[in-house]
Amino acid sequence: MRPFETLTEQEILALAVSLEEEDARIYDDFANGLSEHYPEQASKFAQMRHEEDGHRHRLLELYRSRFGEHVPLIRRQDVRGFVSRRPVWLVRPLGLKAVQRTAESMEVETKRFYEAAARRATDTRIRQLLGDLAEEERHHAITAERIAHTKLSEHESARQKRLFLLQVVQPGLAGLSGRLRVHARAIVRRGVRHAQELGNISGGNRRQRRRRHQHGFCRGAL
Numbered sequence: 001m002r003p004f005e006t007l008t009e010q011e012i013l014a015l016a017v018s019l020e021e022e023d024a025r026i027y028d029d030f031a032n033g034l035s036e037h038y039p040e041q042a043s044k045f046a047q048m049r050h051e052e053d054g055h056r057h058r059l060l061e062l063y064r065s066r067f068g069e070h071v072p073l074i075r076r077q078d079v080r081g082f083v084s085r086r087p088v089w090l091v092r093p094l095g096l097k098a099v100q101r102t103a104e105s106m107e108v109e110t111k112r113f114y115e116a117a118a119r120r121a122t123d124t125r126i127r128q129l130l131g132d133l134a135e136e137e138r139h140h141a142i143t144a145e146r147i148a149h150t151k152l153s154e155h156e157s158a159r160q161k162r163l164f165l166l167q168v169v170q171p172g173l174a175g176l177s178g179r180l181r182v183h184a185r186a187i188v189r190r191g192v193r194h195a196q197e198l199g200n201i202s203g204g205n206r207r208q209r210r211r212r213h214q215h216g217f218c219r220g221a222l
Contacts, residue, residue, distance in 0.1 A: 001080050004116065009126055012117045013063045015074045016130070017056055019113065022076065023106055024052035026089050030103065033094035041096060041147050045103070048140060055133055062129055083109055100147050107141035 007015065027049035034042040063071060076082040088094070088102045114134035121127040 002078060003080050005120075007074075007079070009121055009123055010063075010067045011072065011074055012121070012130075013059055013067070013126065014072050015076070015079060016114070016117070016133070017059050017063065017071060018073065018075050019110055020052050020056040020059065023110065024049050024056065026106070027052060027103070029089040030094065030099050033089065033092060034096070034099065037093065038096055041099075044143065044147055045099075048103075048143065051136070051140070055136070058129060058133075062125060066123070066126070082113075096147075100144055103144035103147070104141055107137050107144055111137035111141060 027045045031042045031046040031049060034045065060071070083105070085102070085106070088098050091098075111134050114130045114137060118127050118130035118134060121130055
């Protein structure tokens with residue numbers, strides 16, 4: 001593993017190309033994984049993927065003019081200092097909050113890389129491009145932060161509620177008593193229009209209450 005400080009300008013540009021390629025593919029996976037239940041948020045990640053492709057083209061154009069056609073393969077795991085990422089994009093169905101946190105972390109890390117690389121660059125064209133990309137990644141981080149807070153459409157909100165019922169509420173009904181289970185199922189069939197309805201069921205065990213809280217149920221996130 002190489003220390004960042006030992007990289008040449010050629011290697012920095014090659015690493016930047018690799019970072020943009022990886023991030024673009026991850027955003028493509030995000031867009032694909034969110035498309036069924038969160039189409040509006042998926043379209044935002046598709047746009048971010050397009051912008052990352054634009055960054056890569058600009059980096060390659062400058063690299064080609066300075067160092068020729070061959071780009072050495074230098075990946076983030078080859079350089080000391082990068083944060084290990086959990087493969088959130090491989091999980092299905094994707095959770096909007098987890099995706100947002102991952103995307104924001106990715107953009108902040110890439111922005112810091114460009115800022116550090118720009119400070120070390122002596123070539124004016126490389127320094128300018130890296131500085132410009134750092135600013136663009138900062139805007140991406142803000143976009144990623146806002147995606148999870150974007151108000152869901154009526155269609156997306158309905159889908160999110162159905163997912164919650166299937167993944168959290170219905171599996172938990174098995175632990176309830178017979179009469180309580182019948183009452184809870186009646187609420188489930190009505191679509192759980194208000195987050196507080198299950199909280200009104202008397203006798204719910206602590207495990208059920210913890211589960212509702214952990215999934216934002218008590219906070220009205222649905």
